Amino acid sequence: MDAAVERTGMYLQRVPKACGGKLPHALVTTAKYDWIIVPPQRTWEHFSHQADIGIRGTGATLSEAFEQAACALTAVITDPDGVRATRAVEIRCEAQDPELLLVDWLNAIVYEMAVQHLLFSRFEVRTDGHRLSGCAWGEAIDIPRHQPAVEVKGATLTELKVAQDDGGRWIAQCIVDV
Amino acid sequence: MDLSRFERVTDNEWRINPVGAMRVPGIIYADADLIRGMDDKVYEQITNVATLPGIIKASYAMPDAHWGYGFPIGGVAAFDAAQGGVVSAGGVGFDISCGVRSLTTGLTRSDIEPHKDSLADVLFAAIPAGLGSTGTIRLNDRGMQAMLTGGARWAVSQGYGYQDDLQYIEEYGCMAGALAEEVSQQAKRRQRDEMGTLGSGNHYLEVQHVIEIYDRNAARAFALHENDIVVSIHCGSRGLGHQIGTEFLKSMAIAAHQYGIELPDRELACAPINSPLGESYLGAMRAGINCALANRQILTHLARRAFEGILPRAELSVLYDVSHNTCKQEEHVVDGKPMRLFVHRKGATRALGPGHADLPEAFRESGQPVLIGGSMGTASYILAGLPQSEQRCFASACHGAGRAMSRRKASKQWHGRQVIDDLSARGILIRSHSYRGVAEEAPGAYKDVDAVVDAAENAGLARKVVKLAPVICVKG
Numbered sequence: 001m002d003a004a005v006e007r008t009g010m011y012l013q014r015v016p017k018a019c020g021g022k023l024p025h026a027l028v029t030t031a032k033y034d035w036i037i038v039p040p041q042r043t044w045e046h047f048s049h050q051a052d053i054g055i056r057g058t059g060a061t062l063s064e065a066f067e068q069a070a071c072a073l074t075a076v077i078t079d080p081d082g083v084r085a086t087r088a089v090e091i092r093c094e095a096q097d098p099e100l101l102l103v104d105w106l107n108a109i110v111y112e113m114a115v116q117h118l119l120f121s122r123f124e125v126r127t128d129g130h131r132l133s134g135c136a137w138g139e140a141i142d143i144p145r146h147q148p149a150v151e152v153k154g155a156t157l158t159e160l161k162v163a164q165d166d167g168g169r170w171i172a173q174c175i176v177d178v
Numbered sequence: 179m180d181l182s183r184f185e186r187v188t189d190n191e192w193r194i195n196p197v198g199a200m201r202v203p204g205i206i207y208a209d210a211d212l213i214r215g216m217d218d219k220v221y222e223q224i225t226n227v228a229t230l231p232g233i234i235k236a237s238y239a240m241p242d243a244h245w246g247y248g249f250p251i252g253g254v255a256a257f258d259a260a261q262g263g264v265v266s267a268g269g270v271g272f273d274i275s276c277g278v279r280s281l282t283t284g285l286t287r288s289d290i291e292p293h294k295d296s297l298a299d300v301l302f303a304a305i306p307a308g309l310g311s312t313g314t315i316r317l318n319d320r321g322m323q324a325m326l327t328g329g330a331r332w333a334v335s336q337g338y339g340y341q342d343d344l345q346y347i348e349e350y351g352c353m354a355g356a357l358a359e360e361v362s363q364q365a366k367r368r369q370r371d372e373m374g375t376l377g378s379g380n381h382y383l384e385v386q387h388v389i390e391i392y393d394r395n396a397a398r399a400f401a402l403h404e405n406d407i408v409v410s411i412h413c414g415s416r417g418l419g420h421q422i423g424t425e426f427l428k429s430m431a432i433a434a435h436q437y438g439i440e441l442p443d444r445e446l447a448c449a450p451i452n453s454p455l456g457e458s459y460l461g462a463m464r465a466g467i468n469c470a471l472a473n474r475q476i477l478t479h480l481a482r483r484a485f486e487g488i489l490p491r492a493e494l495s496v497l498y499d500v501s502h503n504t505c506k507q508e509e510h511v512v513d514g515k516p517m518r519l520f521v522h523r524k525g526a527t528r529a530l531g532p533g534h535a536d537l538p539e540a541f542r543e544s545g546q547p548v549l550i551g552g553s554m555g556t557a558s559y560i561l562a563g564l565p566q567s568e569q570r571c572f573a574s575a576c577h578g579a580g581r582a583m584s585r586r587k588a589s590k591q592w593h594g595r596q597v598i599d600d601l602s603a604r605g606i607l608i609r610s611h612s613y614r615g616v617a618e619e620a621p622g623a624y625k626d627v628d629a630v631v632d633a634a635e636n637a638g639l640a641r642k643v644v645k646l647a648p649v650i651c652v653k654g
Contacts, residue, residue: 148310
């Protein structure tokens with residue numbers, strides 16, 4: 001299917017119709033093609049948890065998923081768009097598996113935010129799933145401007161998952177305690 | 179949760195018989211409605227806790243139980259070290275010794291009313307609250323060591339409050355067995371700017387008034403009368419506690435295998451009490467308790483100074499200070515035998531009954547004050563320990579209402595400014611740095627605390643003494 005698919009835009013994929021049938025999830029069907037929504041390759045989101053908040057990053061690579069998870073972490077506190085990426089903080093961690101590595105990465109960011117009074121909006125990660133070398137860019141917390149909603153106490157092992165989905169995209173998620 | 183998964187013992191006590199790897203039964207103290215309103219994870223977590231080595235009698239859940247980290251929030255479990263019992267970082271939580279301190283003031287509702295706005299503003303200015311706020315106290319290494327060992331006792335020695343305050347704090351203000359050297363440099367660094375700060379989320383400093391009295395004798399013992407003004411502070415061990423929780427959760431999760439512990443859920447990470455890791459955690463956790471006690475002592479001092487400026491005749495006296503995220507070594511009688519047990523209370527409050535030796539003289543007859551924090555804009559309660567709570571679940575009770583909906587949903591459903599305006603129209607002043615934070619803490623986002631407290635009383639865990647309504651809330 002990949003060879004036959006033509007990406008026409010960021011969110012729409014054009015798929016040649018096979019055997020005249022219609023893809024069940026097609027947004028629009030024409031004589032020759034089905035048009036389906038393809039989620040952006042690299043993104044973050046929150047998911048519900050009763051007491052606290054779930055954060056999830058997705059990406060084409062493991063590193064991208066980790067970067068996006070860190071954006072989701074910031075978004076728990078404040079809108080990442082409102083945080084200028086002017087100061088860089090280097091972060092290195094190591095863990096026995098990619099899931100514990102995610103927790104370490106997020107907790108390292110939480111620690112730097114706490115001790116340096118910073119918020120971060122841009123992240124760069126290089127990781128093989130056991131060792132991580134990364135950088136977080138941000139600025140000093142400005143309470144009136146950023147209006148931080150809540151403090152993240154730490155990343156937890158609850159709903160902790162680092163894996164590829166059926167489409168080969170990497171997902172990195174966990175619940176953070178606020 | 180599906181009620182058919184439980185065996186009804188009484189209307190307010192429901193049992194899960196041991197199946198599979200469970201070593202003891204699960205017991206929930208709640209009525210049918212509350213149980214139906216709980217998420218399925220509560221069942222899973224109660225039963226998971228019941229599989230841990232050395233657990234004694236049962237894995238308990240309080241009327242406000244909800245999905246937690248390994249342990250349900252509102253979970254109680256006691257372990258015997260001699261039987262390979264474990265201590266669990268998840269069974270204490272990320273906010274070690276989060277708790278509530280309530281103070282009487284000698285003022286009434288009508289004393290406060292003309293000064294409400296000024297008092298709200300002064301408290302908001304005086305109490306560092308929310309992410310990014312910093313305290314004015316900076317501790318050097320020696321000071322940090324002293325604080326972690328001395329708790330509220332240390333704080334009083336530094337001029338924050340009075341000697342008399344200490345007897346109305348659990349552990350008399352100082353947790354024994356704290357090992358400052360087991361607290362990492364990162365945890366101490368994280369605490370450096372946070373001494374005397376409120377934190378955020380569901381933390382608050384509230385000015386409240388007594389709106390109903392249920393037990394006149396106990397109210398008298400607590401020096402509470404109708405319309406009295408009470409100040410309540412809800413917060414914990416700040417960055418130090420969070421860092422300790424983070425670090426030990428990881429090391430316990432990794433080490434469980436080599437201790438031969440099979441974790442049904444990685445979040446249930448624990449270590450044998452009698453092991454280097456277990457002892458290290460206990461030492462660090464107790465230091466975390468001292469940090470929380472010192473923190474609430476400093477906040478008391480700041481609140482006293484704020485009141486002095488607006489209402490000089492106010493006298494803020496500590497009613498009591500309780501913690502609801504701890505693991506304490508306590509003596510309990512099990513099947514007629516006295517045992518020293520390590521009791522985890524995760525989102526659960528100790529509730530000693532009348533006559534208990536650990537109570538200050540003033541509360542020997544009434545039982546321990548159990549401070550139940552309400553959510554923003556809703557009622558809080560002060561309960562008193564009941565004698566039968568000891569037999570029920572090691573003298574424990576609930577701690578608050580618990581959330582009814584996620585933060586995401588709440589911030590979509592409510593706007594902070596509207597919530598503040600609505601509460602103001604009802605005479606309740608909210609002060610916060612973040613509108614979204616207020617929306618996430620909207621009264622409607624929480625369960626009905628009245629139902630939780632009634633269930634606790636009906637289950638024989640603690641009895642209602644007074645109900646409090648908010649007047650001013652400084653939100654973290």
